[in-house]
Structures are given as structure tokens and as C-alpha cells.
Amino acid sequence: MSVSAPDRIGRFDGRALNVDACLGITALLALTAIPVAGAPAALVYLASGVALAAFRPALTAVELLEARLLLILPALCLFSAIWSQFPTETLRSSIQLMATIVIAVLISQRVRPLTALTAIVAGLLPLVLASVLFGAYRSDTGALVGLFGSKNEMAGMSAILALIGVGLAVSATIRWP
Structure with a gap:
């Protein structure tokens, strides 16, 4: 993916800084640290993912629309909270799954x-x-x-x-x- 003018913020060693790549790399590094660091690493992962989505919301919508088939399973999991024996746990896990897949789709498209x-x-x-x-x-x-x-x-x-x-x-x- 080539870096267009709106993606560039600042200069680093004569090259444009790609914010999408920086946020995606931060999310990936945090993801690798979750087994050791736990909740703080998960928070960094989620914050980086939200920032990645919020940085360019129109592109985020297009990318998620293109990946709509990947979002069917987490959507079904969200709906399964209606008939679940433990709806709060099901809803919490479903939201985590949805957030993880959305962030993964954004990283796969922008890094x-x-x-x-x-x-x-x-x-x-x-x-x-x-x-x-x-x-x-x-x-x-x-x-x-x-x-x-x-x-x-x-x-x-x-x-x-x-x-x-x-x-x-x-x-x-x-x-x-």
C-alpha cells in the first residue's frame, strides 16, 4: 500500500512518518506482550486499534465493509448473548472477539x-x-x-x-x- 499525502504526518530522517504503520506496529507489539504483561498490554493493543480506526474513519468504514464476511462470526457471537445461559460473559467475550477481528482487519489493510x-x-x-x-x-x-x-x-x-x-x-x- 502506498502512502498518500493525508497519511503523512511529520518527518523522520527525511522520510514521511506513516501513522497507520506506527499504530499498527504498536498494536502488534502490544499483542505479543499480552501473555506476559496482561491487561496493560491489552489496553495498549485496544487503544492503538481504536486510534487506527479513528485516524481515518472513512477508510475504516470502507475496509470493514470489504471484510464484512469476516465480521459475520463475531456478529453471531454478539447475538448469541440473547439466548446464552451467561449473557454478560457471552457479551463481554463477543465484544472482545469483534474488537480483535476489527483491529486485525485494519492492521492487515494498512501495514x-x-x-x-x-x-x-x-x-x-x-x-x-x-x-x-x-x-x-x-x-x-x-x-x-x-x-x-x-x-x-x-x-x-x-x-x-x-x-x-x-x-x-x-x-x-x-x-x-
Whole structure:
């Protein structure tokens, strides 16, 4: 996606600062920190996502309209609060799902793939390395839980980091748009 004149605010080292990319990268970095930092990281993720949507509301509406099929499931989840046994919990979880998908759609439309993947690696690499070097082990099995508090979450984050890292290494010769 090329940067048009309204997207540029300020100058940084002779280049225009892309606010959409900055907000998207902030959201992705916060997303990678949620397993360790919890609610504060989730708040930064949501604030970045809301700012991304509010920065250019007309474009946000167009992008969400184009991705309307992705919004069917969270909309159904929102409606399911009507017949749920636990409507408040269902509504809360549905709103979280809707917000996450809306922010993901906006990031996918406004941040270049290479930039997004690099941001995820930049967020996960220090966490996984710190987990391996300084993390905790379970006392009953000796499994590495790292900073994540769960061996499954540690394995999941490590797998995501490894897959994206291999993808970035392989795609070093590919020219991204």
C-alpha cells in the first residue's frame, strides 16, 4: 500500500512518518506482550486499534465493509448473548472477539506484510529469549514455562516465532509490495 499525502504526518530522517504503520506496529507489539504483561498490554493493543480506526474513519468504514464476511462470526457471537445461559460473559467475550477481528482487519489493510511480520518477531524474540535464559520451570515435570506461565503458551509463542523467522529468512529474496 502506498502512502498518500493525508497519511503523512511529520518527518523522520527525511522520510514521511506513516501513522497507520506506527499504530499498527504498536498494536502488534502490544499483542505479543499480552501473555506476559496482561491487561496493560491489552489496553495498549485496544487503544492503538481504536486510534487506527479513528485516524481515518472513512477508510475504516470502507475496509470493514470489504471484510464484512469476516465480521459475520463475531456478529453471531454478539447475538448469541440473547439466548446464552451467561449473557454478560457471552457479551463481554463477543465484544472482545469483534474488537480483535476489527483491529486485525485494519492492521492487515494498512501495514505492509513484511513490516507486520518484523514487528511480531521484534516483540516475540526478546520474550522467548528471556524465557529460555531466565524463565521458570515446572516443579513437577521440569517443563520450561518461561515468562509465559504455561508450557503450552511458551511452546506456542516459540513456534510462532520460529515459523515467522523461517518465513522471513526464506523470503529475504522476495520483493514485497
